Amino acid sequence: MKTSWGYVAWLAVSGVVCVATTIFAASAYVTLDMGMARPDLHGPVHYGLLVAHIFTGTVAILAGVSQFWPGLRAQHPRVHRVLGRVYFGGVLPSSLLGVVCAQLSLNGLAASAPLTVLSALWFVSAVYGLRTARQRKFGEHRIWMIRGFALTSAAVTGRLWGLLLGGLLPDEKGIVVFATANWLSFVVNLLVAEWWIQSRGYARTLPSAALRPSISSRSAQSSASVA
Template sequence: MKTSRGYAAWLAVSGLVCVAITIFAASAYVTLDMSQARPPLHGPVHYGLLVAHIFTGTVAVLAGVSQFWPGLRARHPRVHRVMGRVYFAAVLPSSVLGVVCAQLSLAGLASSAPLTVLSVLWFVSAVYGLKTARRRQLGEHRIWMIRGFALTGAAVMGRLWGLALGALVPDGDGLLLFATANWLSFVVNLLVAEWWIQSRGYTRTLPSVALRPSISSRSAQSSASVA
């Protein structure tokens, strides 16, 4: 599929925005100064788990952005595969750490619920993305990578939703706005991802024979068994 200039420009701009916001968000944890942490913490162990989650998540964003560049896939497939392995190696531990950090949240269920759901879905998408890649099911792999990166990008969109909601409701309850931003960050992303998958016709290219034997093949099997 030929990549238009508009599509390439959109990929470049959105990729740069993702990378910039991710690096900015992670910069507060580079010095390992616990006083710079944004959420309230239980202590050093909680902080260590949070830092590990943030840095593996940062690697996932940076590696994931490269997976959607058509030129890389076409001209440098080996680099594409290596970056894909880096992506999965980052997402799997980061999603598990995300579940743990969500349970340790001092803000209660309003904070932990969306982060737990997001982390579980993120883990599942990575497992299916990796499984379909290993089986060379490239159509399914593409779809699961789109879904997976929609969840990876929730870390970026959560901050943008938080800024937008804060500007729209400046006197609103901070915890409620935070929880709403977290839900919107991945629910909206997944809806957009599914729209993209359907609009680009990716599901129409999936093989159906592997999912359900044809009538003729079933008839042939029945005839063979009778014979």
């Protein structure tokens, strides 16, 4: 499929926004000063888990952005594979840590529920993305990578939703804005991802490959016809 300049420009802009927002968000934790943490914490252990979640998630975002750049897979397949491993190496621990940190939230179910659902879906998408790559089912792998990165980038869109809702609802309670932004961060991303998968025709290519008869089945059919 030919890559348009509009697609390249959209990738470039969205990539810059993802990288810049991620680096800004992670910068508060570089000094390991617990006083700079944004959420309320139980103590040092909670902070350590949060830092590990944030930095492995940062690795996932930075590696994941590169995977969508046109020509990387075709022209530099080794780089694509290495960065893919880095991506999964970030997502798998970060998603599990995300579930743990969500359960430790001091803001109740309103805050923990969307983060728990997001982290669980993020882990599942990574497992399927890794499995389909190892099985060389590259059509399915592409679809799961799109879904997976939609969940990965929820860390970015959640902050953007928070800023938008905070501006539109200045008198609303902070926890309401926070919870709503967290739900929107990945639900909207997944809807956009599914629209993209369908509009680009990625899903339509799977049935034909799945229905293609194998050599053994063709041999069996030939034997049957001769008999």
